[in-house]
Amino acid sequence: DGGITQSPKYLFRKEGQNVTLSCEQNLNHDAMYWYRQDPGQGLRLIYYSQIVNDFQKGDIAEGYSVSREKKESFPLTVTSAQKNPTAFYLCASSISRDQKETQYFGPGTRLLVL
Amino acid sequence: DAKTTQPTSMDCAEGRAANLPCNHSTISGNEYVYWYRQIHSQGPQYIIHGLKNNETNEMASLIITEDRKSSTLILPHATLRDTAVYYCIVRSMYSGGGADGLTFGKGTHLIIQP
Numbered sequence: 001d002g003g004i005t006q007s008p009k010y011l012f013r014k015e016g017q018n019v020t021l022s023c024e025q026n027l028n029h030d031a032m033y034w035y036r037q038d039p040g041q042g043l044r045l046i047y048y049s050q051i052v053n054d055f056q057k058g059d060i061a062e063g064y065s066v067s068r069e070k071k072e073s074f075p076l077t078v079t080s081a082q083k084n085p086t087a088f089y090l091c092a093s094s095i096s097r098d099q100k101e102t103q104y105f106g107p108g109t110r111l112l113v114l
Numbered sequence: 115d116a117k118t119t120q121p122t123s124m125d126c127a128e129g130r131a132a133n134l135p136c137n138h139s140t141i142s143g144n145e146y147v148y149w150y151r152q153i154h155s156q157g158p159q160y161i162i163h164g165l166k167n168n169e170t171n172e173m174a175s176l177i178i179t180e181d182r183k184s185s186t187l188i189l190p191h192a193t194l195r196d197t198a199v200y201y202c203i204v205r206s207m208y209s210g211g212g213a214d215g216l217t218f219g220k221g222t223h224l225i226i227q228p
Contacts, residue, residue, distance in 0.1 A: 004157075033215055042201070043158070045215030058215055090157050092216075102148075103216055105157035 003027065004106035006091050011111045013078065013085060021076045021109045023091030032074035033092040033103060036060060043090060049074055050096075078111060086113050118202045123223040132189040134222050136202030139183040145206050147178060148216070149187045151198040151224075158201065158218070161187065197226045 004025045013019045023032065031050050035043040045058030049068040063082025068074050074093075078085045089109045094101040119137040126132040138147065148163040162169055162176045164185075169176045175188040189196055201221040 006157075035215065040220070042218030042220055043216065048215060088155070092157075102160050102163065104160060108155070108157045110155070 006106040006109050013113050016080045018079050023074045025093045029093035030096050031094045034076045035090045037088040120222045125225050126192050132192040134187040134200050137184045138204045145204045147185050148203040150201045153198045192226045194226050199223050
């Protein structure tokens with residue numbers, strides 16, 4: 001089946017530890033996105049990538065890093081610099097970066113700090 | 115992107131049509147209206163989008179007023195599985211400077227009653 005997969009579903013992080021969230025898509029989409037969602041709130045954009053080997057900061061990029069070495073993959077690293085990392089993280093992709101293109105979302109990863 | 119206003123919550127009886135309103139009075143001529151929904155602890159699911167004509171797909175219908183300042187999402191025969199938060203988003207059809215992410219507000223929590 002075509003779609004977007006995220007792993008793991010739940011992730012626990014210790015204080016001061018970096019963790020990486022996986023996002024893979026087999027839709028042949030050029031653009032990929034990472035969002036953060038806090039309880040009872042909407043989504044906020046962390047990073048996005050329009051094409052392989054290129055990515056741009058979103059509204060809340062501080063404390064996060066990404067890479068886009070392959071079209072299918074857009075992993076997100078939550079670094080120790082992110083002081084409040086507990087949230088629901090959502091990955092999305094679209095055919096292109098054109099605003100009119102529909103974004104499709106993965107199932108999400110819930111990150112909890114121990 | 116233009117701002118949207120939605121009711122915080124709505125109830126609908128199972129089997130009846132659910133009509134979800136959205137106000138977007140500052141929408142500009144090049145902006146689409148998108149609808150997504152999010153079932154608890156899952157990623158947002160794309161439902162439908164339109165520019166100025168009414169649209170229908172297998173999930174829902176979208177009615178946009180002639181002045182484009184408001185729209186209504188219609189789920190024709192609501193089921194218990196339609197209980198979710200529904201987001202109305204206005205988005206330019208052109209890629210511009212800055213982030214290309216979707217701006218999610220708090221949406222409408224639709225509760226389908228048995």
